[in-house]
Amino acid sequence: xxxxxxxxxxxxxxxxxxxxxxxxxxxxxxxxxxxxxxxxxxxxxxxxxxxxxxxxxxxxxxxxxxxxxxxxxxxxxxxxxxxxxxxxxxxxxxxxxxxxxxxxxxxxxxxxxxxxxxxxxxxxxxxxxxxxxxxxxxxxxxxxxxxxxxxxxxxxxxxxxxxxxxxxxxxxxxxxxx
Amino acid sequence: xxxxxxxxxxxxxxxxxxxxxxxxxxxxxxxxxxxxxxxxxxxxxxxxxxxxxxxxxxxxxxxxxxxxxxxxxxxxxxxxxxxxxxxxxxxxxxxxxxxxxxxxxxxxxxxxxxxxxxxxxxxxxxxxxxxxxxxxxxxxxxxxxxxxxxxxxxxxxxxxxxxxxxxxxxxxxx
Numbered sequence: 001x002x003x004x005x006x007x008x009x010x011x012x013x014x015x016x017x018x019x020x021x022x023x024x025x026x027x028x029x030x031x032x033x034x035x036x037x038x039x040x041x042x043x044x045x046x047x048x049x050x051x052x053x054x055x056x057x058x059x060x061x062x063x064x065x066x067x068x069x070x071x072x073x074x075x076x077x078x079x080x081x082x083x084x085x086x087x088x089x090x091x092x093x094x095x096x097x098x099x100x101x102x103x104x105x106x107x108x109x110x111x112x113x114x115x116x117x118x119x120x121x122x123x124x125x126x127x128x129x130x131x132x133x134x135x136x137x138x139x140x141x142x143x144x145x146x147x148x149x150x151x152x153x154x155x156x157x158x159x160x161x162x163x164x165x166x167x168x169x170x171x172x173x174x175x176x177x178x
Numbered sequence: 179x180x181x182x183x184x185x186x187x188x189x190x191x192x193x194x195x196x197x198x199x200x201x202x203x204x205x206x207x208x209x210x211x212x213x214x215x216x217x218x219x220x221x222x223x224x225x226x227x228x229x230x231x232x233x234x235x236x237x238x239x240x241x242x243x244x245x246x247x248x249x250x251x252x253x254x255x256x257x258x259x260x261x262x263x264x265x266x267x268x269x270x271x272x273x274x275x276x277x278x279x280x281x282x283x284x285x286x287x288x289x290x291x292x293x294x295x296x297x298x299x300x301x302x303x304x305x306x307x308x309x310x311x312x313x314x315x316x317x318x319x320x321x322x323x324x325x326x327x328x329x330x331x332x333x334x335x336x337x338x339x340x341x342x343x344x345x346x347x348x349x350x351x352x
Contacts, residue, residue: 002339002341005341029245032245060245062245062249062250062253063253064249064252064253064283064284064285065245065249065283065284135253136257139254139257139339139340139341139344140341140344141341142338142339142340142341142342143250143339144245144247144250144336144337144338144339145245145246145250145337146245155339157336
């Protein structure tokens, strides 16, 4: 069974408390329709588990089939450098069908970030290495498509509908609490 | 492989165990084959001698998910190439089907058509599902001398990813 090889650290994008008994890691691609459908499901799962759940998002752009996946990932990392990762992450998924340089500028503006600085960062691939690091850690951990979820370090091989994810998390929660 | 006992997954695990015993194990010379790679070209395994080969059998072109097995290997191709490895996909689909699939997914490695006699190569590697008439999701790492050094058969519904392949390539003697 595939295991998460790169532990969650402070360099990750994290929602939820550090000492939560449950950690859900998603390797995702902003242009992937399946990740788009997982996005509201993860939100519901987060609401359901509250402080018992820590959620981590890592980049896994499938650039050969999704021409905007890499630039969208780099846009989210640009926002992260300004402390606005999650807002950008949400906006990118909510506007998944319009991904383009024009949209990125608009979203940056909406978050009070400089569209010019974003354009320059994309031009010089400033955050490419950051995205690649996530991608490689995913490859090494057995990511097998997007989205791939890991629950407390083990790959979740089942479907990712709300009910299945909740069940899988509950099972781990039972094990995590003494 | 160590597997944690998880209620409800026991059947899947034992099924996986059965299949693992069927595909050719490490230490076996990789059976040679010659298969069409384009409508007018063929590729033989022996032509790849001198390089490690990652031979990936998969059930069919056009599986309806993002990042299916072949698309995933395509994204990871640079990591395989660091080891000088040749990546080759094999399914029972015909050459024209492979061409359309490879074009649509921008694949940068060859897909071989195990089409006639259907599934013969998959059978030789113990990776054919007679009931469905398709290959297993079976992976083989073959060293530069043509010996299988690692093999793995995934449950048909689970894309095996690339972690095992990269570990196997890493453990090849330089």
